[in-house]
Amino acid sequence: MAAAADFAVELQQIGTRFGSRSVHEGLELAVRRGEILGLAGGSGSGKSVLLREMIGLQRPTSGRVRLFGDDIDKLDTAQALALRRRWGVMFQRGGLFGALNVRQNVGLPLREHSDLDDALIDQIAEWKVALTGLPPDAGLKLPGELSGGMLKRAALARAIALDPELLFLDEPTSGLDPASSAGVNELILRTHALFGPTIVIVTHDLELLWQVCDRVAVLGEGRVLALGTMTELSRHTHATVAAYFTDARSARQPAPRASAQAPAASHG
Amino acid sequence: MAEPSSPAAAGSTASAALTPATEGAWAVTGNWTLQGLGPLTLPGTLPAAHTPPQMLEGTGLLALDSAGAWVLKRWLAAAAASPRLHGWPPRAAGLMNQVQADAAAPLLQLARRSFLHRAGERAVAAALQARDFLRFIGKVAVVAAGQWRQPARWRWRAVLHEVEIGGYDALPIIGLTSFLLGVVVAYQGADQLRHYGANVFVVELVGYAMLREFAPLIGAIIIAGRSGSAYAAQIGTMVISDEIDALRTIGIDPVQRLVLPKVVALAVALPLLTVFADITGVFGGMVMARSQLDIGFVEFVDRFGRVMQGSALLIGVGKSLVFAFIIASVGCFQGLRTQGSADSVGRQTTLSVVQAIFLVIVADALFSVAFNMLGL
Numbered sequence: 001m002a003a004a005a006d007f008a009v010e011l012q013q014i015g016t017r018f019g020s021r022s023v024h025e026g027l028e029l030a031v032r033r034g035e036i037l038g039l040a041g042g043s044g045s046g047k048s049v050l051l052r053e054m055i056g057l058q059r060p061t062s063g064r065v066r067l068f069g070d071d072i073d074k075l076d077t078a079q080a081l082a083l084r085r086r087w088g089v090m091f092q093r094g095g096l097f098g099a100l101n102v103r104q105n106v107g108l109p110l111r112e113h114s115d116l117d118d119a120l121i122d123q124i125a126e127w128k129v130a131l132t133g134l135p136p137d138a139g140l141k142l143p144g145e146l147s148g149g150m151l152k153r154a155a156l157a158r159a160i161a162l163d164p165e166l167l168f169l170d171e172p173t174s175g176l177d178p179a180s181s182a183g184v185n186e187l188i189l190r191t192h193a194l195f196g197p198t199i200v201i202v203t204h205d206l207e208l209l210w211q212v213c214d215r216v217a218v219l220g221e222g223r224v225l226a227l228g229t230m231t232e233l234s235r236h237t238h239a240t241v242a243a244y245f246t247d248a249r250s251a252r253q254p255a256p257r258a259s260a261q262a263p264a265a266s267h268g
Numbered sequence: 269m270a271e272p273s274s275p276a277a278a279g280s281t282a283s284a285a286l287t288p289a290t291e292g293a294w295a296v297t298g299n300w301t302l303q304g305l306g307p308l309t310l311p312g313t314l315p316a317a318h319t320p321p322q323m324l325e326g327t328g329l330l331a332l333d334s335a336g337a338w339v340l341k342r343w344l345a346a347a348a349a350s351p352r353l354h355g356w357p358p359r360a361a362g363l364m365n366q367v368q369a370d371a372a373a374p375l376l377q378l379a380r381r382s383f384l385h386r387a388g389e390r391a392v393a394a395a396l397q398a399r400d401f402l403r404f405i406g407k408v409a410v411v412a413a414g415q416w417r418q419p420a421r422w423r424w425r426a427v428l429h430e431v432e433i434g435g436y437d438a439l440p441i442i443g444l445t446s447f448l449l450g451v452v453v454a455y456q457g458a459d460q461l462r463h464y465g466a467n468v469f470v471v472e473l474v475g476y477a478m479l480r481e482f483a484p485l486i487g488a489i490i491i492a493g494r495s496g497s498a499y500a501a502q503i504g505t506m507v508i509s510d511e512i513d514a515l516r517t518i519g520i521d522p523v524q525r526l527v528l529p530k531v532v533a534l535a536v537a538l539p540l541l542t543v544f545a546d547i548t549g550v551f552g553g554m555v556m557a558r559s560q561l562d563i564g565f566v567e568f569v570d571r572f573g574r575v576m577q578g579s580a581l582l583i584g585v586g587k588s589l590v591f592a593f594i595i596a597s598v599g600c601f602q603g604l605r606t607q608g609s610a611d612s613v614g615r616q617t618t619l620s621v622v623q624a625i626f627l628v629i630v631a632d633a634l635f636s637v638a639f640n641m642l643g644l
Contacts, residue, residue: 020538081633085302098611114302116309116335122375124338130370140473144608162302163333187521194366 008033008071008166008198009054009120014063016049023049025222036192037208041219041243047202048092050219051170054200055078055089067166085113087166088159088197090100092174094151096143102129103139125161126189131194132157132187149180153187160191167197173205185211206245216242248255282330284308286315292532294321294351299327300336301513309339320349326356335615338365340488367372396603408531411524426529427536433532434495435537439544441494445486446478450552453477458560468559471571474553479580483545485632488591490537492624496599499530500620503603504613511602522604531596538592541583546584579644587635591628597622 016024023046033039038049052058053065056072065072067083075083089095096105107125110116116124129139134151138146140230152172159167172188173181183208185208194201201213209216210230217227218241226233226241234245282298284305289295294317298304307313321344344350349366381389415421436545457473503526506512515522550572557563602620606612 098609110335113309114309114335116302116339120309120335120338120342120589123342124334126375127334127338127367127370138374140376144612163335194363 006033007031008067009200009242010062010064010069011050011054012066014050014053016046016053017061022078022222024063027063027219028032029217029224031198032215033175033198033201034196035214036188036201036212038213038216039200039202039219040204040209040216040244041225042204042240046222047204047219050216051168051202053199055087065243073247084131085162086164087168088164089168090152090155090159092171094155094219096151096155096158098143099116101140101156102134102146105143105154106158106161107160108137113162117203123219124241125157128157128161129154131160131191132178134245143195148175149177149183152176152180152184156184156187156191160195163195163197165197167191167199168231169199169201169203169205170207171200173203173208181205181207184208188212272471284336286340286601287417288315288317289325292319292322293325293354294323295325295328297330297625299331300329300340301331301333302335304331306575309335314339314343317343317347317349320347320352323352323354324350324356325354326360327354329356329360332357333362333365334367337364340364341367358375370463375598387632400605401598401601403603405597407523408597408600411521412528412531415524415528419574422531423525427533430530430533431537432490434498435531435541438491438494438537438541438560442487442490442541442545443548446483446489447547447552449482449486450474450478450549450554451556453482453549454553454556455560462561467557467563468567468571470553470557470561470563471568472575473559475572475576478553478578479584479585480548481547481632483590484584484588485540485628486597487538487541487545487588488628489625491534491541492595492599492628493621495534496595496624497617497621497634499596500603500606500617501597501613503527503600504606504616507604507606508610510615527600527604531593534592534596535589538595539588542585542588543581546581553591553617583635583639583644587632590631590635593633594627595624598627 007030009029011027011029014024014027014029018024021261027050037048040046049058053060056065059073068086070079070083072080072083096102097108100108103122103125106128107121110121110124110193111118126139130136134150134153134157138150138154143151143154156169156172159169169188173184176184185258188199188208189200189212191197201208203209213230215228216230216233218225218233218236221241225238226236228236233241236242236245280303284296284298284300286308287295287297302309324340353364356364454470454474457470458467461467461469461473503512503522506526512522515525554565554568557568558565599620601614602623606616
């Protein structure tokens with residue numbers, strides 16, 4: 001149990017099949033407490049499916065998912081509810097409720113899971129909205145009125161509403177311009193510094209992988225092909241992994257950040 | 269990285285407490301988290317500070333989350349104090365400092381508007397929508413006129429497909445509803461007519477009521493709920509997924525490609541459905557006349573042929589043609605007005621049904637007045 005407590009998420013022998021198509025086979029992955037782990041991989045490599053399996057929205061065909069050392073299949077209703085209060089999820093398209101404004105969206109988990117009075121919930125929600133760098137009038141806007149970058153920030157504000165220990169981010173920078181996605185990268189790091197959650201990020205944004213993630217797992221062929229810091233992965237010899245990085249990097253300049261990132265990446 | 273500032277890592281269930289320690293110093297102990305706060309989340313449950321606290325002692329603090337930090341901040345704000353933090357775990361101190369640093373600005377609230385203001389806004393919006401609707405009908409008419417000269421460009425297959433799903437597939441529900449309506453009309457009439465021994469007039473009653481009013485109206489109402497809403501939902505979904513914009517950029521007019529086939533199809537289907545509703549409705553009346561008023565089928569049909577005027581049928585079918593235009597154009601119009609997110613599709617669909625039924629009944633009332641003046 002001592003070893004299990006060191007990991008926020010453990011995936012053991014995960015297999016996922018859709019009909020005859022196999023997405024994962026014997027997949028093993030462990031996310032250490034407090035680290036920022038990137039899940040990379042080409043389209044169709046099962047990144048998002050794996051994320052849905054971690055948060056219990058989908059059951060793997062075989063294998064076990066353990067969160068904080070507990071098998072999520074074996075939890076009773078009360079334990080499952082307690083677990084849900086310890087994580088926050090940010091969905092790719094925000095998942096914000098269209099009928100509620102941003103402040104109500106962020107306040108909803110607090111209203112649902114605490115006895116705090118409305119005034120304080122509104123204050124906390126507004127503070128979280130401000131933390132994500134949204135302008136003061138954003139709290140009263142409906143999700144439909146926000147731009148793509150603002151929507152991602154609002155979604156993150158709701159994901160961190162309960163100060164989760166474990167934060168799942170699905171494509172936090174997809175569809176954003178470089179400036180906005182750099183802003184989101186910085187925001188994720190700031191959230192990590194302030195609340196110290198374990199963060200699992202599904203992405204194929206190399207900028208995000210380099211700048212934010214402590215370690216990165218590359219999915220392919222139904223398993224984790226490689227796991228390590230970006231510096232390690234960029235020297236990886238597996239053809240698929242190498243292609244993933246060299247293809248994407250040859251389009252840009254060789255990143256000098258690689259060396260600057262190395263000391264920081266080794267602490268995870 | 270896992271510091272005991274996160275609630276679970278602390279592992280303890282000690283609840284939060286705030287106690288005066290030495291002069292001007294207060295000890296913050298336990299789990300200052302959503303779970304650990306317990307009743308302290310309620311205002312006024314924390315002990316009152318008579319002098320502003322100078323220091324907060326945090327050596328006994330197990331965990332702090334933003335809810336705890338805000339409860340503490342509110343307590344400090346009430347005492348007008350900004351004390352030093354002493355012996356706090358680093359992450360908790362970081363969070364507390366961040367919460368303390370961010371001023372609790374008064375929350376923005378939506379401006380309250382007076383009743384008159386809102387009524388005025390809605391009136392203007394309704395007027396603008398009415399103008400847009402007229403413009404849309406004009407556009408449909410212009411496109412239809414343009415198509416008239418190029419019969420080869422008519423998309424007959426689409427029209428026939430719409431006739432099938434909007435007309436043929438609706439036959440059972442329309443037939444059954446109309447039959448029941450005929451039964452109801454005859455039943456209500458039978459009671460009154462029997463008093464005067466005027467049983468046989470049930471033929472006129474059922475005939476005129478069904479042919480002139482009920483068959484076109486019930487057909488229009490069912491089709492508004494069935495096809496008008498489907499048109500709005502289909503076009504609305506296409507707006508959300510940028511398909512309408514894609515059509516425009518390819519150089520295809522959405523009105524010509526999507527709206528016109530639906531309008532034409534409904535203009536064909538609804539009058540035919542109305543004739544079908546006439547038949548089943550009158551049949552319903554016949555069944556009732558035989559069982560309640562001793563008027564056999566043969567006698568009923570014989571009298572029906574002698575007393576009914578052809579104009580009753582034509583008036584009903586003519587009205588249903590107008591209703592068809594109303595339903596199809598309202599449905600497509602509301603579908604095209606969809607904007608933003610998916611819940612807008614639902615709103616526009618509801619609106620299309622409500623407006624179509626309302627306009628159908630308004631049109632029916634206008635027809636009654638007009639026919640009365642014309643003596644039809």
